[in-house]
Amino acid sequence: MSNTNMPTAPNAEPAKYPNSENTSLPPATKTKGPWMVLWSKFSRNPYAMTGLVVLLIFIIGSLSAKLITPFDPAHVDLMITNLKPGTDGHVLGTDEVGRDIFARLLYSGQVSLLIGFSVAAISVIIGSLVGAISGFFGGWIDTIFMRFVDVMSSIPTLFLNILVMAIFGTKISYMILMLAFTSWMSVARLVRGTYLQLREMQYVEAAKAIGVSKTGIIFRHLLRNATFPIIVNATLMVGGAILAESGLSYLGLGIQAPATSWGLMLSNSQEFMLIDPMQAVYPGLCIFIVVLAVNFIGDGIRDAMDPRQKQMKSRRRLDKWRKNYSKSEI
């Protein structure tokens, strides 16, 4: 927490620290905004940048699926079942009813990414609203909302999703709404926490004094302070939603043929494990890589906005420095 002892290193040392960029750089002409600071730290994190590049490749690849592959992912052709990879232009071969696996992977990517991002977006909206109202007004409104959050987090999410998908039918839109409806609670808690912390600040009082409306204070003055934590949370939620979608589709309660998703492909592949185990590998690998990429990005943003993270590393250096020099100096 408190690392006030950090600068105790002798004057000669700090210049060598690679991550104390502020001392080695010439004075900046213009102060960086918070977004630029975030980006400059983020772009120096190899994991996060790899994650970003991989995710972009997947997004671009699945969006331009039509250009990349000439095959229709839903086209059944029983003459060409279970082709080996590479035959007749089928990059990864065909499945048990002659559909091109590579094309199916690309088109599945569209569905999975669509679900991942829209679920994150919707749950951020719901969560911010609930958290903001709850944290700002407090009192009985807060109690009611937070009890609701408790209830929502006490029902196993997967059960609720299965229940809803089984009862109402398996449409993509239902699925997105349902997944969003079961994952907004963390955002709500986070936003509420920020509000409770900040609503007594003087700038809020000042805003009230000059007659800013309640909505103005809630959304303009307070919500912005929670922006970065919300972004981190949302990023991790994208991964969670993709995993949840694949799980539901695997159980047969998600995406239905002729549409396709990675989870659905996995569920089909399990029946044909003996003939072609690789069919089970590809879609799972796609899910794994995308979720990993998203999580790396989320962690990258979190590390970039957390001033503690930098100190952790420098403390390690400090320990090393102590080991090397402490006998003579201290």
Place this chain on the structure above:
Amino acid sequence: MTEYLIRRFLQSVLVLFLISLVAFGLIHAAPGGPTQMMMAPGISPETAKIQAHNMGLDKPLPAQYGIWLTNMLKGDLGHTFKNNKPVGDVLWPTVGNTIKLMSFAWVISLLIAIPWGIYNSTREYGLSDQTASFVSYVGFAMPAFWFGIILQVFFSLKLDWLPLSDMYDMDKQGNFLNLLFHLILPCSVLVLGMLAAYTKYARSSMLEVLEQDYIRTARAKGVPERKVIFRHALRNALIPVITIIGMDLPILVGGATLTESVFNWPGMGRLFVDMARQREYSVLMAITLITAVVVVAGNLIADILYKIVDPRVKLGGKGGRSA
């Protein structure tokens, strides 16, 4: 303390009540309601009416809810629609199977995760620590059921070392060794998922404690490092870990659903999926409510343990940590 216990208990009851409302409401919000769901297609409207009357489905919703809830409280979970079996007969055996699977996986992952996390906290950013963080990234990003399928392909189909699925071999029902043999693969899947989280918790909780002043004091007065770790730090570090493990119960119960489906394990999660497909709504509501009870009780116990273990925790305010 007593006051806190009572308040916390009442809160839990309230949460449970709300959950039962949600579960009940969901089922009855279905297009056509449970009547539609449960009647065989092609049944004549008159017969449907009589059936609905027999099952009390023509009463107003609040009355139905009241009847259902009182039955639940009496321990009567209702009857399945298909063959009119008591829900309990279908449900309880699967609960036992899930508990066998989960407790096994849970104990193993805790036995690995906590010592590993502690070790890693003492050697931050070391090889073992990096490995743990790699494992946790993999565990969080990998679809558990996919890992299960891969294990099946490799260990059952290619190498033929371990059974593909189910709980027992056909001719060895109830054999404990056979059960262990069948547990290996599904447990590996579950352990990977839990390991990812628990190692991280144990490590970060230890790190936080190791930064405290009293640890520095202990070291300064010359307490050996072993004693510092195990006597001074560990006790305090385990408190948040206990809580998080308690809060994790919903994930434990829900997380087993997919694993059970992959390995054809006759547990509660798989029963839920099967029943959802068949729209056996009395079973679905019973499972939802039972899981909710387990989860809420888990949270309650975790909170109380937290209070007992750590006298520093102030539990005034509204509902302690969770509010």
